[in-house]
Amino acid sequence: MNNKLLSFYKMSGGGNDFVLFDNRKENLPKNYSPIAKNVCDRKFSIGADGMLVLEKTQEAHFRMIYFNADGSRAEMCGNGARCIARFAFLLAIAPEKMTFLTDAGILSAEIDQDFVKLQMSKPKDLKLDFPLKLEEGKELHISFINTGVPHVVLIVTDTDKTQVDELGRAIRYHREFAPAGTNVNFVEHKDLHNLIVRTYERGVEDETLACGTGVVASSLICATKNLVESPVSCLTKGGETLKIHFHKKEDNTFTDVFLEGPVKVCYKGEIEL
Structure with missing residues (x-):
């Protein structure tokens, strides 16, 4: 051929x-x-x-x-x-x-x-602060939301000191999310309108320099926890900032979710x- x-x-x-x-x-x-x-x-x-x-x-x-x-x-x-x-x-x-x-x-x-x-499509399957036991016995408290694809969000004190590849891989392949797996976001809260986000991406099987659905998931989870308000600027591993807009309702559902940034x-x- x-x-x-x-x-x-x-x-x-x-x-x-x-x-x-x-x-x-x-x-x-x-x-x-x-x-x-x-x-x-x-x-x-x-x-x-x-x-x-x-x-x-x-x-x-x-x-x-x-x-x-x-x-x-x-x-x-x-x-x-x-x-x-x-x-x-x-x-x-x-x-x-x-x-x-x-x-x-x-x-x-x-x-x-x-x-x-x-x-963005309407987010779904929101689940806050539930325990996840890793194989070595360590227990994490994580949150989950689907922003078009599944995302775990874990709030950390310092993204630079977080073992994104090792921990991301362990969560991505955890039986809790089998068989499809999940993406994993590590989020450092800066203030009411700013986050730092690092993402381990399913399908790439590595940390990427940015993840659009990931910064949206991170922003919405943090908004549900009353840590941020729209708009939220997310600094990514690649050094660029992506901006997320949304309307949060009283029942912790979201409408008018937008992702904005350079191409x-x-x-x-x-x-x-």
């Missing part, structure tokens, strides 16, 4: 990097999972945290399909969704204000030059697949 030379964009949203394909003409091979593992490999290919594929749909301006670097499909990726929104705008697929279909539902986004503000086009290229 002859391989095809296909165009791609490499983009970064707040430190999360992605390979993006416009597949409206269905040029990509039908099985996306091995393609994601291929193009996300940092040693032998382009390298990224994940792969985003844009497809046609009748329900919105376009459809977003997201795969993690390990080839697993995920319902949602906040920074990835912001990247594909700007990608669609740059290719004249969608206007400045757009809607697009994801596995987590229909989302909306607004482009302002190189900033993208994304309306960068790193480069455009072609790859043989």
Whole structure:
């Protein structure tokens, strides 16, 4: 079988990097999972945290399909969704204000030059301060929320001294969250509008420089604990700040949840697949 030379964009949203394909003409091979593992490999290919594929749909301006670097499909990726929104705008697929279909539902986004503000899907499955026993006998008190994908939030005193990879991996694979697993966020509270967030990402199986759904989850959990109020600025491992807006109701549910931050086009290229 002859391989095809296909165009791609490499983009970064707040430190999360992605390979993006416009597949409206269905040029990509039908099985996306091995393609994601291929193009996300940092040693032998382009390298990224994940792969985003844009497809046609009748329900919105376009459809977003997201795969993690390990080839697993995920319902949602906040920074990835912001990247594909700007990608669609740059290719004249969608206007400045757009809607697009994801596995987590229909989302909306607004482009302002190189900033993208994304309306998130409605958060669910909130669970506060429950115990989690690790294999070595250590017990943690953690919180959980699904902001499109599952997230554990653990508040720590100093993110710089937190063993993100070791502890994140232990929680990510814990039987409490089997079989799908969970993402894990370590959050340092600074003041009413500022957090520092480090995230161990499921599917990347490592700490990433940022996680959009993770900073949203961290902000909402901290808001439920009355530690922060909207808007919340989250400083990520990559050194960039992502801003989260939300409306908190008296029953600790949330509406009008937005993720805002910069999106960068790193480069455009072609790859043989």
